[in-house]
Amino acid sequence: MCRTDTHRMSAEDVAERIRSMEIRGAAEIARRAALALREEAEAYEGNDLEGLRSHLERAKELLLASRPTAISLWNGVQYVFKDTSKATTAEEYRSKVRENAEHFVKRSQSALRTIGRLGANRVREGDRVLTHCNSKAAIAVMAEAWAQGKRFEVYATESRPWRQGLLTANDLARLGIPVTMIVDSAVRYVMKDMDLVLVGADTIASNGALINKIGTAQVALAAHEARVSFTVCAETFKFSPRTIYGELVKIEERDPTEVVKEGEVPPQVKVFNPVFDATPPEYIDSIVTEIGVIPPYAAYQVIIKELGQEFIFHEE
DSSP, rough: GGGGGOOOOOOHHHHHHHTSSSSSHHHHHHHHHHHHHHHHHHHHOOHHHHHHHHHHHHHHHHHHOTTTHHHHHHHHHHTTTTGGGGGSHHHHHHHHHHHHHHHHHHHHHHHHHHHHHHHHOOOOTTOEEEEEEEHHHHHHHHHHHHHHOOOOEEEEOTTTTTTTTTHHHHHHHHHHHOOEOGGGHHHHHHHHHHHHEEEOEEEEESSOOOEEETTHHHHHHHHHHHHOOOEOOOOGBBBBBGGGTTTOOOOOOOGGGGOOOTTSOTTOOOOOOBSSSEOGGOOOEEEETTOOOOOOOGGHHHHIIIHHHHHTTTOO
């Protein structure tokens, strides 16, 4: 991987930019975290193997704490440390971290292209497609369908409070795809006119439940009511091995000032600002992954096959 692929940044820098939403998107934060660990390994001076291990463990914890809900981040970080326990020298350890980080980034980028090709088969000529928030995987599907010559239009939610829908609208407009933005609360109103819903994923649990941007569950409910196909676009590293042994997905809450500014409401008014919600598998028609289009209930098999026992029973 060429050094020009990304800026050199420490784990602390990347963690802060993930927290502040400067680096956003489940796949992107995983890639940037992997590369930050590579940089930390290469920047470490000396040949003390245990010192290097401790240094990278601290960097790992810093990165994981920046976005606790994102299993892509957890999976990406764990992948960087794959087989490092076998290293007998600092250089061997450093080399393995470098190799793993670069392989993870390459694989995740390749997965996006494959998802685009497979998911494009779900988009038909003349469709009206609704999407929520800003998913690179969902956009890859729409971009590929458009490149194949299919003509359709997209409705994109605003996605409060960060309004990531603006990013989606701009991404689609640059591709020449007709796009209409709607406020989040208009989803049920327009759903009767939609043919397909495409969303991304932050985390997919072992039972097939989808954890994604707040409001996704309402979109899925409206789609279910209107008999509109609800399709998730997700790389396999967004499937959560931790849920297999009973761990619940932690829903991150962010600062109230993202919703209301200081002084807009009196101090006694509380503001609840969850970032994600859970969509049950019965509202999901299919999940488009780089290994194929699967039903949500196949999530368990995907976790076992793609991530393996090393991930599932990883000791913290």
